[in-house]
Amino acid sequence: MNGTLSLGVRRGLIEQGTLLRDRKEAIGQLVGGVGVFLLLALWMGGNPAGGGVSMATFMAVGFTAFIVFSTGVNSLPLLIAADREEGALLRLRALPRGIPVYVTGRAVSVLCQILLQVAVMLLAGVLVAGVRPPASPQAWLTFGWALVLGALSVVPIGAALGAMMSNPKSAALVLGLPSMVLMLISGVMIPVRMLPEVVGRIAQVFPLYWEGHALRAAFLPQSAAAAELGGTWQLGTAATVMGVWTIAGMVLAPWLLRKVTREESGTRQAERRI
Amino acid sequence: MDAVVNVRGLRMSYGPHEVLRGIDLEVRRGETVALLGPNGAGKTTTLEVLEGFRLPSAGEVEVLGVDPARGDDAWRARIGVVLQNWRDHPRWQVEKLLGHVAAHYPNPWRTGELLDALGLSGKATAKVGQLSGGQRRRLDVALGVVGRPELLFLDEPTTGFDPEARREFHDLVRGLDTTILLTTHDLAEAERLADRITVLVEGHVAVSGTPAELAAAVRAPSRVRWRGGCELTDDPSRLAWELHQRYGGPVPDLEIRRPTLEESYLSLIDRSAA
Structure with missing residues (x-):
């Protein structure tokens, strides 16, 4: 018998392997996302973004936040909705320790996906487009925890959203628009100072704003802090908001998954196929 | 017991x-x-x-x-569970899925042995989604019994x-x-x-x-048919005896038909549902 955690990690790695080997869209997403970033970075990356930072670096931060957020809140619910429709969730529910192993596995496969995409994008950005990597060990540390905490803050929420979606197609439709709006108002694509103040206040409720904020603190020089809403780096607040989302999601997600798999019985599956 | x-x-x-x-x-x-x-x-x-x-x-x-x-x-x-029409984990390899499910149990069968016993050893590295209906069902049984339920x-x-x-x-x-x-x-x-x-x-x-x-x-009623009529009865032997007495000798074109178990079962369903 294996430990639940190690079994979940192994499940996540196998999932990630099948995803890379079989899913054209996963590879397409990787090449597409990185490709769009490189094109934009080469096109206007040389312009200054203020505070002595090139546009390419500002965009690299934005794309990193975007990758973390959209993988957690868009890709993950789709995967879970597909697992639910195909019956993988129900099969795991029939196994001892099935649901914790499933949740761990999905979290691991999503973290793998995020790390892979961010690594490929940053490497290409640094090599080709003149992206400035974090300048000090301390900045690297900030980058590290911002990435991991940012992922942790959206993965359980993504799992909960996935549990509530009845099928992958409706999940894509329902989740696409709100997350696009959040992308626009959270200051990861457009500097938040360019938007009305009330929009900035709304954005600060969600983890995406703070993910971008912490990443900017890692990548941008101290002087860039003046362009932030508060005029300084607020890393404590960033960690707190992302932490609250993480904990709320971790409480909510397993409960929702158990609830939907109870409803998602074999008869229900058969009915839907008729 | x-x-x-x-x-x-x-x-x-x-x-x-x-x-x-x-x-x-x-x-x-x-x-x-x-x-x-x-x-x-x-x-x-x-x-x-x-x-x-x-x-x-x-x-x-x-x-x-x-x-x-x-x-x-x-x-x-x-306990082992084999539900109706499972189509989960279509991208996983047969032996990987069986090995993963086996790892949830304290004392599972060895996957190679089990695949042999179920005539699936030739499909060990095939993708689950590419199995025929019968092969898929045998895999479902393998997944159901791998934990020695x-x-x-x-x-x-x-x-x-x-x-x-x-x-x-x-x-x-x-x-x-x-x-x-x-x-x-x-x-x-x-x-x-x-x-x-x-x-x-x-x-x-x-x-x-x-x-x-x-x-x-x-047992559903048997059908007794002769040249002068046709009757459904639970006791065909008694009816035949009565007919012989009535005719004072051989009954012309006498035919006794007891229902098959299948016919009895179908008639039971009709009667119970009515």
Whole structure:
């Protein structure tokens, strides 16, 4: 018998392997996302973004936040909705320790996906487009925890959203628009100072704003802090908001998954196929 | 002999619709019991209550001495579940999926051995989604028994099989050394596999017993036909004797036809449903 955690990690790695080997869209997403970033970075990356930072670096931060957020809140619910429709969730529910192993596995496969995409994008950005990597060990540390905490803050929420979606197609439709709006108002694509103040206040409720904020603190020089809403780096607040989302999601997600798999019985599956 | 499954007065409603109306069922260690009935009789729902996937509205249910609604991981490890039409994990390799499921259990079969025994060793590295219907079903059984369960649930195991695949599957099930509760709408399948058969019609037990007891209990009226008429009777021998007396000798064109078990079963379903 294996430990639940190690079994979940192994499940996540196998999932990630099948995803890379079989899913054209996963590879397409990787090449597409990185490709769009490189094109934009080469096109206007040389312009200054203020505070002595090139546009390419500002965009690299934005794309990193975007990758973390959209993988957690868009890709993950789709995967879970597909697992639910195909019956993988129900099969795991029939196994001892099935649901914790499933949740761990999905979290691991999503973290793998995020790390892979961010690594490929940053490497290409640094090599080709003149992206400035974090300048000090301390900045690297900030980058590290911002990435991991940012992922942790959206993965359980993504799992909960996935549990509530009845099928992958409706999940894509329902989740696409709100997350696009959040992308626009959270200051990861457009500097938040360019938007009305009330929009900035709304954005600060969600983890995406703070993910971008912490990443900017890692990548941008101290002087860039003046362009932030508060005029300084607020890393404590960033960690707190992302932490609250993480904990709320971790409480909510397993409960929702158990609830939907109870409803998602074999008869229900058969009915839907008729 | 000790009862592995013990059900008394099981009731289940979806809103105003009563699906199970007081089911009694007992499965003893080592025997194979078939729940036989037409579609919509409540077979799958009964199984899902026993598997802990659904909560009953009323009644006492014990599976391996535990209320399935409270079944923990240790209890789950002692039962195997093969649901209807599973199509989960289509991108996984056969041996990887079997190995992953095996790792959930304390004392599983070796996957190579099991694949050999089920005639799937040639498909070990194939993708699950590329198996034929019969191969997929055998894999489902492999996944159900890999943890060496004390009790195996098989829901409609041969639906959609051609006759040859069905016979092979029956041989496979008869070779399993465990207690089995299976559902089927095929009388011949129940007769071939089960030590005892419980016939469910519209949510209640119409009759229950060994195949021989069943045949005696459900026998439909025989048809007696002669040149002067035709009559349905439960006692064809007595009617023939009366006819002989009436004719004072041989009865012209006398023909007695006893119903087959299949005809008796169908007539039982009609009568119970009326």
